[in-house]
Amino acid sequence: MDFAVSVLLGTFILSVLVLFIFIASMAKGLFGSGAAAVQIFDGDEIGAVEDPAATKAQRGNLQQAMDPSSSASQRTAREVATRLRADQSSSLVVGVCLTMSVVWLVLASLAGLIASLKLHLPDWLVEQAWITFGRIRPMHLNLVAYGWCSMAGIGVAIWLIPRLLKTELVGARYALAGGALWSIGVAAGTVAIALGQSDGLEWLEFPWQIDILLVIGGALVGFPLWLTLLKRKVEHLYVSVWYIGAGLLWFPVLFLVANWPGLHFGVQQATMNWWFAHNVLGLWFTPLALAASYYFIPKVLGKPIHSYNLSLLGFWSLAFFYSQVGGHHLIGGPVPSWLITISIVQSMMMVVPVIAVAINQHLTVAGNFRALLYSPTLRFIVLGAMMYTAASVQGSLQALRSVNAVTHFTHYTVAHAHLGLYGFYSMVMFGSIYFIMPRVMKWEWPFPWMISAHFWLVVGGFAIYFIGLSFGGWYQGLAMLNKDVPFMDSVRLTIPYLEARSLGGAIMTLGHLVFAAHFVMMGWKFGPRRLGAALLASPDAVPDATSAAAPARTGVPA
Amino acid sequence: MSFGMGKYEMDEVRLIIGAMVILSGATALLVVVPYLLLKDLPPSPGLKPYTALQLEGRQSYIANGCVYCHSQQPRDSALAPDDTRGWGRASVAADYAYDTPHLLGTMRTGPDLLNIGARQPSRDWHLGHLYAPRAYTPGSIMPAYPYLFTVRQGSAQPGDVVVNQPPAFAKPGQVVVAKPEALALVEYLISLDRTRPALQPLPVPAADDDQASR
Secondary structure (H helix, E strand, O other): OOHHHHHHHHHHHHHHHHHHHHHHHHOOOOOOHHHHHHHOOOOOOOOOOOOOOOOHHHHHHHHHHHHHOOOOOOOOHHHHHHHHHHHHHOOOOOOEEEEEEEHHHHHHHHHHHHHHHHHHHHOOOOOHHHHHHHHHHHHHHHHHHHHHHHHHHHHHHHHHHHHHHOOOOHHHHHHHHHHHHHHHHHHHHHHHOOOOOOOOOOOOOOOHHHHHHHHHHHHHHHHHHEOOOOOOOOOOHHHHHHHHHHHHHHHHHHHHHHOOOOOOOOHHHHHHHHHHHHHHHHHHHHHHHHHHHHHHHHHHHHHOOOHHHHHHHHHHHHHHHOOOOOHHHOOOOOHHHHHHHHHHHHHHHHHHHHHHHHHHHHHHHHHOOOOHOOHHHHHHHHHHHHHHHHHHHHHHHHOOHHHHHHHHHHHHHHHHHHHHHHHHHHHHHHHHHHHHHHHHOOOOOOOOHHHHHHHHHHHHHHHHHHHHHHHHHHHHHHHHHHHOHHHHHHHHHHHHHHHHHHHHHHHHHHHHHHHHHHHHHHHOOOOOOOOOOOOOOOOHHHHHHOOOOOOOOOOOOO | OOOOOOOOOHHHHHHHHHHHHHHHHHHHHHOOOOOOHHOOOOOOOOOOOHHHHHHHHHHHHOOOOOHHHEEEEEEOOOOOOOOOOOOOOOOOOOHHHHOOOOOOOOOOOOOOOOHHHHOOOOOHHHHHHHHHHHHOOOOOOOOOOOOHHEEEEEEOOOOOOOOOOOOOOOOOOOEEEEEEHHHHHHHHHHHHHOOOOOOOOOOOOOOOOOOHHH
């Protein structure tokens, strides 16, 4: 017991210490704007809005809403050239990764929708083993996590890193091969689950032999990015770079340790399971999406993030607290209570990084909400950032024993998981893809109305999904806690909510189909030719750009 | 790598070291310490390893994703009325000595199954319930598993394990025969029984057969 108490006390003291450093530094006014915050802007770009997904009219309105006095940014040819070369060095591999991610998104949505329907139509599609609920559900999860989310995140990271470091991507070929291997792994793993060859652990269903493909593929993507980082031509590392760099280090460790065959056993495997499953959210998906939102929010608005140093604190406290929260998935389970208590404490401490990020991102947007009307990118990303705050606060509360007693083992948890990975992560990725693809393809999104349709379908569908399932799950939990209510009642009462979830999920899937169709049209350069908005520089500037090869070690722009 | 960084800036080295130290800490806490604490833990009294057939059934439980709706971890009565529902005492780590991969589960769309063998030991019930869940539990949303069974026209052949169905659900002229996978799965379900006390009884009264020392 002494051990438990000292561990607990140590954790608590450490946590509080971090909090005090946070408060003290804030009081000293340390958290002002740092030099690196303006790093993402060239020349006169501050004040100049940018959204390649916006139409000409939208951009005009956006500029008007932000800073009417600023004209189109005046950048030197060299600055333009640097960014163009950075973009070009990554465009093929980014295009491939994002295309794959959209394929996975559609498949994952269909699998999710089938799983959802099966919960209230239990005799539907039961003749074939591969499509039984217990297989289609993990197929959905893995297609989402390793297919859509990871591929989109990797694509966005590969695009951001050269841009943020003003350095061409090193070894794009290897990254391309890595993305391909990863995709093959996702396909093979999903088929393996369909055939009943699951490893049996949630989030880790892919057979370990197939995991090797993901490990090699991930390494082939990670090394070029880290080599690019080491060859960088900028002095300061922008906050997005820390998140991506760290995520690229964390994920391989998590994935290797978790999938190592024959290492884990019994209850220890259960704690490992939730160490992995929560960290893959906290230390892989969250960093990728925060990196994207820390870049795109200021970039679209033409305005540096509110406080650069606050983002530094947000980063380290996220790493520290988030990495230890996994145990809250086993509250009431057969695991040592000190372990669970630590996880609960750290879950509550997650409020620190969440507030740091919230202050930073929301204050950057605050006062400029009109910009959301005009910028498709921003609409998705700002909504995603709000969902991050919501999902995180909800997650902290859910870790409390009293709340957890109700929500554990219910659909409430499923709704919460979707608030994080869909409301936050996927929304940010949608926005990022809308910004990036015009740069990759040098082509505009053909039909702006399809972006709006996508947005409203997924927002509306997700609202129905989340609200319905949260209430259903909560009532289910209350029923299960009441010993006078028969268990079957806790099943029966969820049916209308499960039907609502299917409705919401179907609308979300429809939104994804609109998105995918639009994506394909863009890939085929279909639709009206409205070149100009999508281009970073006018076409005549490009040849000039390629000749300006002098490496620019641009630190703080003048 | 660092050239003239500000006091609060950080470079790659700090990023790598900081990120890895933090992750190591979390890994030690949630993976390594449980490993050290549990690796020599003896099984709970009277718990026997699974037979080959039970393990085959366990594999089927995994392949068909039963874990996505059924937990295997009754909670303490202070937290939830699991015991009152007949799901058994709160489980302890020693109950899972032979459970790799673990199947603790995170959902109770259906009831907890750690002691399903104790509260429903009938093979016939399980086979019938797997074939037609709603014939046995009205209102159940468990999927039916017809692919674990063969439907024969006419009568059963020698050696067939025939599934009994309630009269309202049986189709005349047909027999439903369990495939080996269904039999293995049911064998595993029936083996799930952790109702013995988690701790060895004090050695004062005449002790029964399990004397394994702790």
